[in-house]
Amino acid sequence: MNIYVGNIPKSTDEQTIRDLFEEYGSVSEVKLLRDRYTGELRGFGFVTMESDDEAQNAIDNINNTDLGGRTLVVNKARPRTERPNRGGYGNRNNNQRSW
Template identity: 60%
Template sequence: MSKNIYVGNMAWSTTEADIRTAFEAYGEVSSVKLIEDRETGRPRGFGFVEMNNDTDAMSAIDALNGNNFDGRALTVNEAKPRVERPRW
């Protein structure tokens, strides 16, 4: 089963390729999705990485959380399930 990982506090200049390369050092990455603002299209400074192997994912979380990446200390942890919020 794959593990979804939250990655936050990224520099706006960080790309999906940058994140993929960082996580691939710990195992196979199945997807990377950086979140953008709907209105401006600018990066919001966070995203999600999906890894196929739980052990590799936990190694990546342990190694990269708090690590300096593009001048920012990354926040890396297991993603929590999305909670649906009512739309106004």
């Protein structure tokens, strides 16, 4: 199961999150997202656990707990959805001019 972990302190590393979740079962992957320009943690990430039962147990026990002075938000990750193009020139698929 893929688990969303939010409100992570910027000083946290992937090993700390792995250790936290491994108390509840086998962790196959930890991915903390970073800002592409500064390299700083963006404050959230994802943990993949092998067993759905272990993952749910981790969610139930870690959600709303304190890590580095911040209250973690932990829940089942939602599937990624396509986001619309937010470019500054409107819809590039329909470039017809009105004049």
